Amino acid sequence: xxxxxxxxxxxxxxxxxxxxxxxxxxxxxxxxxxxxxxxxxxxxxxxxxxxxxxxxxxxxx
Amino acid sequence: xxxxxxxxxxxxxxxxxxxxxxxxxxxxxxxxxxxxxxxxxxxxxxxxxxxxxxxxxxxxxxxxxxxxxxxxxxxxxxxxxxxxxxxxxxxxxxxxxxxxxxxxxxxxxxxxxxxxxxxxxxxxxxxxxxxxxxxxxxxxxxxxxxxxxxxxxxxxxxxxxxxxxxxxxxxxxxxxxxxxxxxxxxxxxxxxxxxxxxxxxxxxxxxxxxxxxxxxxxxxxxxxxxxxxxxxxxxxxxxxxxxxxxxxxxxxxxxxxxxxxxxxxxxxxxxxxxxxxxxxxxxxxxxxxxxxxxxxxxxxxxxxxxxxxxxxxxxxxxxxxxxxxxxxxxxxxxxxxxxxxxxxx
Numbered sequence: 281x282x283x284x285x286x287x288x289x290x291x292x293x294x295x296x297x298x299x300x301x302x303x304x305x306x307x308x309x310x311x312x313x314x315x316x317x318x319x320x321x322x323x324x325x326x327x328x329x330x331x332x333x334x335x336x337x338x339x340x341x
Numbered sequence: 342x343x344x345x346x347x348x349x350x351x352x353x354x355x356x357x358x359x360x361x362x363x364x365x366x367x368x369x370x371x372x373x374x375x376x377x378x379x380x381x382x383x384x385x386x387x388x389x390x391x392x393x394x395x396x397x398x399x400x401x402x403x404x405x406x407x408x409x410x411x412x413x414x415x416x417x418x419x420x421x422x423x424x425x426x427x428x429x430x431x432x433x434x435x436x437x438x439x440x441x442x443x444x445x446x447x448x449x450x451x452x453x454x455x456x457x458x459x460x461x462x463x464x465x466x467x468x469x470x471x472x473x474x475x476x477x478x479x480x481x482x483x484x485x486x487x488x489x490x491x492x493x494x495x496x497x498x499x500x501x502x503x504x505x506x507x508x509x510x511x512x513x514x515x516x517x518x519x520x521x522x523x524x525x526x527x528x529x530x531x532x533x534x535x536x537x538x539x540x541x542x543x544x545x546x547x548x549x550x551x552x553x554x555x556x557x558x559x560x561x562x563x564x565x566x567x568x569x570x571x572x573x574x575x576x577x578x579x580x581x582x583x584x585x586x587x588x589x590x591x592x593x594x595x596x597x598x599x600x601x602x603x604x605x606x607x608x609x610x611x612x613x614x615x616x617x618x619x620x621x622x623x624x625x626x627x628x629x630x631x632x633x634x635x636x637x638x639x640x641x642x643x644x645x646x647x648x649x650x651x652x653x654x655x656x657x658x659x660x661x662x663x664x665x666x667x668x669x670x671x672x673x674x675x676x677x678x679x680x681x682x683x684x685x686x
Binding site: 281283284285287298299300301302306316317318319320321322323325334336338340 | 349401409470471472478479482486532533616620638639645
């Protein structure tokens, strides 16, 4: 087993409401490996209302 | 009213970012709710602990699965706690851990055993994320799981794991933590260890680091003092696990707690980005956001969350809100001015 720490940034899609955000983030992380621990650790909003998500995670690969 | 209390690990919360210093808040919330589900970071004060039958001690991975609705919690009278020691712990320090276990058997009546050492060092590495939160990894994950499997096969229904952590007594980071201004550098790696075990074995597990005693610091912050009273951090873990609920992954029984019964979640106001909180938001649960500064700023405002959010300036106020919810009172009725009734056109 190899554990890998990740720091990822995603644009929060406008068609993903907050109540679907958890599932959406998990889908993104699943592409990296088997998710052990994760958290949304930052949300940055730009002037044009685009929101960037900062996600930190540990996965096993 | 089952209530979830979260103080995420390793983010430097002013309350709960040190040695079990959210425990008084947890006790108050347990009294207000009658049933509090929380995690080791809240309850573990190294040599200090508090046992309350209204508090359910659930490690973070299990807590997330519970909040999402995948697992349920089944209260038990006691757990048989296997003790898992990292082969990287020096023999004298390992003996200290075993003596704590012996002391908890003799003086607290806990059911502990057997003990096992991993077949290879766990090789823990500490890391810091871009956010400032502490994270970590271990090189010996397979050795950890092998030892955990053997304990479970030998009859352990819960596992206390002690891993040797790297330490630098001269580091500025440690000095800041001891003086009450830093992030717990160990916490993130501790969570990874316990998450791995719980994910693999689906039984209650919690972690205590093995560290050499530190030289006396006359400026020690009271919030960190629980970690400097003894040679180990293990006693609180054993007490917490001794009555931790079983993790139910299959069929439910009457009396099991599941997320559908939750009445509220209480969380630091900048730490709404964890899986458990987001799962509670999906359920439209009231989210009590407590002023409790940390390195994170994932607030209700940042997420665009307004409905169902209750702001509290302290855990005392949060307990009042939880009690109001438990009694069926609208929190809006307790403040002035009373918001105007909404009229639908």
